[in-house]
Amino acid sequence: MSRKGLITDSFQVVKKKGDKKERKEAQSPPQNLVQAESHLQDTVQPDQLEILKKFDLSWQYGPCTGITRMQRWERAKFLGLNPPTTVQDLLLKYNKDPFVIYNLWHEFAL
Numbered sequence: 001m002s003r004k005g006l007i008t009d010s011f012q013v014v015k016k017k018g019d020k021k022e023r024k025e026a027q028s029p030p031q032n033l034v035q036a037e038s039h040l041q042d043t044v045q046p047d048q049l050e051i052l053k054k055f056d057l058s059w060q061y062g063p064c065t066g067i068t069r070m071q072r073w074e075r076a077k078f079l080g081l082n083p084p085t086t087v088q089d090l091l092l093k094y095n096k097d098p099f100v101i102y103n104l105w106h107e108f109a110l
């Protein structure tokens with residue numbers, strides 16, 4: 001009985017050009033960005049993020065896609081919808097933190 005060949009035997013082996021070290025550098029984010037993000041995550045407490053998520057999920061303040069949480073809060077205030085002041089306090093306190101600035105659906109395309 002003859003041995004059947006493997007599927008990989010019918011394709012030519014191609015070795016990638018370039019240094020592996022260059023690829024690793026391109027794939028890993030700069031160290032200072034990783035440290036900055038970890039520092040920002042430590043500043044906001046999980047219960048505070050939960051308050052902001054509830055604000056995102058409350059449709060009584062209007063849609064939240066395409067705008068920041070602060071823009072949505074200001075729009076709701078302008079329209080007389082009485083948004084929670086605790087949300088405004090958190091947004092002003094952590095105004096540099098991307099987890100606070102942007103809503104739940106910020107990373108998704110419209």
